[in-house]
Amino acid sequence: MTKVITYGTFDLFHEGHYRLLQRAKELGDYLIVGVTTEAYDKARGKLNIVDSLMTRIENVKKTGFADEILIEEAPGQKFNDIKRLHIDIFTVGSDWRGQFDYLSDYCKVVYLERTKNISSTMLREKNSRIQRIGIIGTGRIAERFIPEAKLVSGVSTQGVYNPHLESAKRFADKWEIDAYADVESFFSAVDIVYVASPHETHYGYIKQAMEHGKHVICEKPMALKKKQAEELFQDAKEHGLILFEGIKTAYCPGFNKLLGIACSGTIGSIRNVEACFTKLENAESRELTDQKYGGSFTELGSYVLLPILKVLGEDFEDIQYDTIRGENGLDVFTKISFRYPNAIATATCGLGVKSEGRLLIAGTKGYIVAEAPWWKTTYFEVHYENPLEVEKYTERFLGDGLRYEISDFLSMINGNSNSEFKLTRSESVIMADMMEQFLEMENRNI
């Protein structure tokens, strides 16, 4: 019996897929089809897969060509499958020509002619037209956003706005996009807006963008006042627009895996969460000199509040703020203690103080620990009473990680999925409320 194997994503199943499977089956007697998992596709940079794994498997099954279907979840798996399953022929479409020649030491490698003029990418783009992104702001985070957006299919960065034309031009030249200093022409040239301007300008820009009918993704902290956050979400609802706070950790695959385990009961009932994020920032930086909006909490607070709200929820009974100030009076180290009916939590952030940045979640059966940079979770451990019993989890986090939030944002705009649960509106509102309380306590008149 000749055993044949092929692999693919098979998203939005099309004629090209059908013809490939048909010919693959004809190469032998028994056809095995490997279908990729969402996590594997994400890791490979395919971020906008529309169909779920189950749908994609069903579609392959329906063709009747596959004698067996398996799931492909990691690089290097092909090699193992071929040996383990005693495969005679490995086949894929000609778009991969040459790339699997290394397998020819173990089986025959056949590249089948690709069907012309059809691909999942084409169908995805037809289903959802390319969204033109406009960036407001020309700072460091805006710089990081552009290469990340390039990795998400279905979006293209069209232009940048900065009220100072020179700054807009400098940025635009570097990234080969258009520069705008006039807000009206900026809004008319783009479909969606990424707000990456100084914190205090977020509210005004989001409001304006939504008045122009644009979906908005805004850097954290989205708002510095509870009322403003509530109002913005209300506006978004009324206009039928997506408003999305870009706390990248919330969309990062590893962090979501960790939350899944924390909330599954594996470590029992959660009694304590400790989250710490510190950074040694240049003393001249905006973060450490902006007397009104700078400091450790406005800068890093969103990251450390996130796991607490996600794991313990929104019904805390009390919060206490403790802070150490630098020479110019700005907070450089801040600790927020939460009291819940059955748990306590601390969120710690520092901008001029270095501490061990870790996330610790303790429960009645065990604890989860993720070391810095846990906000880009790639690794965490689950520990139990028996110190020898340790479960280790890894997950990929590619590049600067903004691609995950951009991809979720886009899927929501296109109606393909709803990632709202990853950072809910009410969690964003609570964070804005806490920013407000903190700035009030610091006597900053915002």
Ligand code: CTP
């Ligand atoms: N394939 C093909 N002809 C096409 C499209 C795909 O023969 N027009 C083959 C691929 O070469 C691969 C298999 O079908 O062997 C699964 O491909 P997959 O990557 O899932 O499909 P694409 O349409 O190429 O997807 P994408 O556009 O996302 O890359």
